[in-house]
Structures are given as C-alpha cells and as structure tokens.
Amino acid sequence: MKTDLQIDTSYYKVLDLRQLTENTFILSMPKSRFKFVAGQHISLSIMGDYQSREYSIYSPEEADNLEILVKEVEGGYFSPKLKHLKAGDMVEVHGPFGKFGLDEKKRHTHQHVFVASGTGIAPFHSIVKSYPDLNYRIILGVRYAGEAYEIDDYDRERFTVCASRDEKGDFNGRLTEYLEKVEFAKNTCFYLCGNSDMIFDAMEILKSKGFDRESVTVEVYF
C-alpha cells in the first residue's frame, strides 16, 4: 500500500452524527484535503479536551466526507463524549496512521478475507467501497445480527454474519466457530480487525489451516 501520505492535524466542524443503534453511530466530518489509504485510522480529539482516541476511517478514499463508525463503550471516557457531539462542534483530526490495508501487489491476484468483530468492520467498509472490483469476503462476528451495520452497503453474497446471541445471522455462533468450519483457497490474504481475543483465536485457527503469518494482517482495537 502507499505510505507516502502526509500526516497532518486538521480542525473540522462536525457535519452530522448518524445514530445506527442506541450505542453505535457514524460521525461525519468534511474531508477537505485530507488524504488516506483505505484501512488507515485517525486520532481524534474534541476541541477543548486533552484526550484523543484512534478510529478507523469508515468512508471510502474518494468520498466527500470523512466518516468514522463508533461504538459507545459503557463507562469509557471518550466515546460517550463523541456521542453527544452536534453539527457545528469542532474536532481535531490527526493522521492518517497505520499500514492496515490491501497489499497492492496481491490486490488482483488473491482472494481477500476480512474478519471483523463489532466495529472492526469499519476499515473493511472503506476498503470495499474504495475498490468495488475486489475479490473479497467478509466474516463479521457480532452478538446480535442487528449489529451488522449498514449491511446493504456490501455484496450480501460475500458477507457472512456470525451472531452468537440470536438466530438471525447467517451462522448461529461465534465467528471463530465459523472460521473453523470453512475452507479457504490457498491464495487467500486475511485481514483481522477488532478485539485482541478474537484476533488471537482467529490467528491460531488460520495457522492450524496452514496459513502462515505472512498471509495475515491485523489491527487490534483493544
């Protein structure tokens, strides 16, 4: 992937906060001259607050607005504050950061399997919308199928929802149980994003299926 992007700090007025569920929302900011590669993240602060947190970019590379998908963490410091932002409030965006994204050399030659838990879907939304011709598959782990946000944005045939606490997903059970059951082509690149427990377990499963560390890229949220 390209890595020669300039890391910058910009101040933006919030455009919109789109509530997806009671505790999940999309925050939109004007993109202006901000450039990034799909899969990267930003560091965000609220003007007047000394704290910042990282968020994957949810919107595609060429979109007019810069968007992030946020889950409010109960008892957390920052995410509950984000939830109360309104159009016109000022935020500070630092970045872009990270190398989590497609390997350019393998983009057309490999199958790309995106494995996410919860809001770990965010960078994959950006990637899939930025590269519509990609040979991809998404495996998402959530508790309830309704936590598969904006699912119509994806090719439904390529998207498997693993729901562990209701029976409305494509697979009833944990993402890792699903991973154990499926077969993947030899030329598959895996991208894992979300909580560290899921990532650790998924890496062990992929290893047992014969995929080496080279074929797996990870982004740990917490």
Ligand SMILES: Cc1cc2nc3c(=O)[nH]c(=O)nc-3n(C[C@H](O)[C@H](O)[C@H](O)COP(=O)(O)OP(=O)(O)OC[C@H]3O[C@@H](n4cnc5c(N)ncnc54)[C@H](O)[C@@H]3O)c2cc1C
């Ligand atoms: C590279 C990177 C990209 C990230 N991208 C996203 C993103 O796209 N969307 C997003 O919602 N978050 C994302 N995060 C997590 C985010 O940076 C914050 O950690 C999260 O918003 C919680 O911040 P907080 O201040 O509310 O909680 P804190 O007060 O910092 O922490 C409270 C506790 O919540 C735990 N925690 C953190 N995130 C979660 C979570 N999602 N679910 C459950 N527990 C959690 C922490 O481990 C901690 O124990 C990303 C993190 C990293 C490192």
